[in-house]
Amino acid sequence: MNISLITATYNSEATITGAIESINQQVFANVEWIIIDGASKDATLSIIKKDFSGELKIVSEKDNGIYDALNKGIRMATGVVIGFVHSDDFLAKPNVLSKVALAFEDSKINGVYGDLQYVNKEDTSKLVRYWKSEQFTPDLLKKGWMPAHPTLFLRKEVYEKHGNFNLNYKIAADYDFMLRIFSDPDLNFKYLPMVFTKMRVGGASNRSLKNIKLKSQEDLKALRSNRIKNPLKVLAYKNFSKLGQFVGN
Structure with a gap:
């Protein structure tokens, strides 16, 4: 099995080293890294x-935003499994990809996800928020549940079935x-109850x-278009569920 990792970059010299080091350190070696710059x-x-x-x-050209870039990466990917490491993020441990690959040895599994930690932008050892997930059941969608997207790994066939990111969304695709x-x-x-990804605070969705x-x-538009009952x-x-994720300093 091989895994394709996709990273969208733009003037990311201040943070990209963290992503590089975390991928270099993975004990699972069968990795294709796709940079859409x-x-x-x-x-x-x-x-x-x-x-x-x-x-x-590497592809370096102007694009129509991060989701357009990620869609390009998905189309280029040759891996059985596709995941994302954003330019401000890094994989939390050297065994993340090996654990993901092991889970996908079960042919019935279409997607694998874990936990995410938000860390201080300047000092990544300082924890700001802990997004702990849980095993999916359909009822969770009614509670506004979702896994942390940077931790979600999917078989490429899932994208082939459901399409890529909808570019009509600027933040919530x-x-x-x-x-x-x-x-x-x-x-x-x-x-998998383990931290997959660490993310520096200050992402696009919470910058202002x-x-x-x-x-x-x-989010409301997405709920309605996907026919989720009682979208409001x-x-x-x-939104309320996020409050419990923040940790005291």
Whole structure:
């Protein structure tokens, strides 16, 4: 089995080293890393080419945002399994990919996910928020549940069945996509109770009040388009559930 990891970059020289080191350190070696770069003007690509030690594919051109970039990566991927490591993120432990690959040895499993930790942007040893997930059941969708998208690994055939990210969403295309796949009764998912990914705080969806408002609007649109009952109630559950993830300093 091989795994394709996709990373969208744009002027990411300040953080990309963390992603590189975390992938280099994986004990699972059968990895294809796909970089979809938005025509960076800094040293992002030279750092990647210099420091990454594995199989690498790079496309550098202007795109229509992160979801457009991720869709390009999905189309390029040759792995049986596809996952994402965003340019601000890094894999939490050297055994993450080996644990994921082991779970996919069960041919009935279509997707695998774990936990995510938000960490301080400057000091990644400082924990800000812990997104602990759980084993999926259909009733969880009614409670606004979703796994942390950066921790979600899927067989490529899932994308072939359900399509890629909908570019009509600026911030919530990942939520729309997950509603699609987790609403599919023919797909089976496995939760591994371990931290897959560490993410620096300051992502696109929570960078400003304007973006928080847009995220809620797009989440509601996604719930309605995927025919989730009582979408306003589900959205309230979804937002409220995040409060318990924050940790004291």
